[in-house]
Amino acid sequence: MRPPSHRFHGRNYRRGRGARPGQVSLAHNGVLFLDELPEFSRAVLETLRQPIETGEVVVARANAHIRYPCRFLLVAAANPCRCGYLSDPRHACSRAPVCGADYLGKISGPLLDRFDMRIELSAVPLADLDIRTPSEPSAPVAERVSAARKVQARRYSGSKEIKTNSDLYGSFLDEVATPDPEGRDLLLRAADKFGFTARGYHWALRSARTIADLAGSEQVRSPHIAEAVGYRLLLVNGG
Template identity: 45%
Template sequence: MLIKLFGAAVQGIDATIVTIEVNTSRGIKFFLVGLPDSAVKESHERIVSAIQVNGYKFPTCQIVVNMAPADIKKEGSSYDLPLAVGILAATGMVAADKLAKYLIIGELGLDGSLQPIKGALPIAIAARQQGFEGFILPKQNAREAAVVNNLAVYGAENIAEVINFFNGTHELKPTVVNTREEFYQHQSTFQYDFSDVKGQENVKRALEVAAAGGHNIILIGAPGSGKSMMAKRLPGILPPLSLGESLETTKIHSVAGKLGKNVSLIATRPFRSPHHTISQVAMVGGGSNPQPGEISLAHNGVLFLDELPEFNRSVLEVLRQPLEDRHITISRAKYTLDYPANFQLVASMNPCPCGYYNHPTRHCVCSPGQVQRYLNRISGPLLDRIDIQVEIVPVPFEKMAERESGESSAEIRKRVIQARKVQSERFADTPGIYSNAQMTPALLHKYACPDERGLNLLRNAMERLNLSARAYDRILKVSRTIADLELSESIQPHHLAEAISYRSLDRANWAG
């Protein structure tokens, strides 16, 4: 008897429907074809055990299973459940009349229990697009898939529930999630707040400007000056995710298996902070079983690189293209994948190997050559993509002992949202541009052209401070953001002066 039912394969962050055909005939062999990997081939033993433990007899006949399309590699153990149901349906133990209406996915334990899978959200989206009536999957993933509208999502705990559902002896209740309510309920929940930071007003201002314009930023300061502490608080002042951004971010984390149990939507911007020993593949994605890398997991959020010069130079260089293109294309012999990578880079570093160059009270033991070699670990093209460079001075005791709290993240966030609204209206007719940091030279001439006084100030600053040529465009972009925070239509000299102060590493005499 020939039976057809449906599963799914995840490629990149999207899913492809897989047709599973099961045919039984006289004989005793079991054949599984359609480019399955080792985990799929091993499903036979799990299926046999799960069926027998739940009181059913594994068929004693020849079974041929085909997984189409055959040119797509089937990976992982999530095909256990549809294969088991298909085998039982082909031998008449499961009613086959409703199988074509449902997408089925899930990993089986030896006792028939269903284990969580990766990629439930993109599979649910594909199921709705293909017109399936329902989606049956492990209960742990049900809330994640249930954010997709117009699709009945059924979470099952074991194979017996699924068998009885198709036989009409047990009813599975669909999982219902109020997507918008869940999303807006958790949008303003943050672990860290800027009110905890004592002093450092100039650095908090720089982070506010970076958040308002989507600018990449690097913090340079001695150990213990608060670089990591303030970087962790940046997501709390970024504009809230839109529902579309939240779905896209959740898809990436779903495919990577990074969503927690019973999580439906990621409502806050992600913050990723990989260790400096990270490899190129872990940073950009790929591998033998392709997975999103850290730059994609930070999509619509923040990628924080602590101790930037300690990262392998080749790892830092692979960031250059994603920072410009906002996505990464991974091409290998067997596959080509596109992952989104629209992240905001925040980096921190010590100013020298000992950490105390330009420190107000401690003496630096590094020679000028050592300081320059330390800075040279970061290439010019990468620094060229970082708009804001801020020096941090340690907080004096008087500031640390203050009992009054600083300005809260919520207050700063209001100003950031207001500035982003100005930018969204400005770039409404320019596709692909959403913030000042993304402005092209043509848009700079149109929206960030200072007056004569501003040009004189910029000319004097570049001559006296020996600023590099690449600093020119960055200063204009940042000054445009500062003007937006003040709701100013034109760039004033004091906007340019503040933007010039954020180019520490571009000064020719910075390292002595």
């Protein structure tokens, strides 16, 4: 990761009068959470694409171009449609299915393609709110994440550019994330059937590498591929 290049009171700042780090730069090395994603204007959503790719944002001013770093984890939430009832069996969305298509259609395919994981959550009935369902406590999950990050730190200790699986690209990605033959076959079939872009294909590989690390598996296998592919299918066509 490149060192922060923004100095609020440095030379660049004075040259680019009026330029200030925005929300994406303030989220540098952290999480940027966008609630109700389709409510953001299309122009704002589309300007996210470049910073997601490059990890920096360029602010153009008459006398200078200012670069701010912005390596963030992007998390977004959205209702299935404007009224919110599209997938709720207890309510009827009066405008289904256009309500959902109109609403989620505001998120362009290229932006959606940049989300590694998409998860659909269903509404919890009021009567179930006080039912305690057994779930795994956070502490063991944190341990698993920490162990997976240690594995990655060891694997990439010789590389300056790559710190975690999300930084993988090119031949390095092939080297460490090529699945077993069954997994490779599954990924190729899924990519063909669901029309993955090259970006989608590579991100599925990176996600599968992480899923394998969390499972303590040195080799990426077909169950890891299946899980990663599953995270990419939802809303793949914006509806």
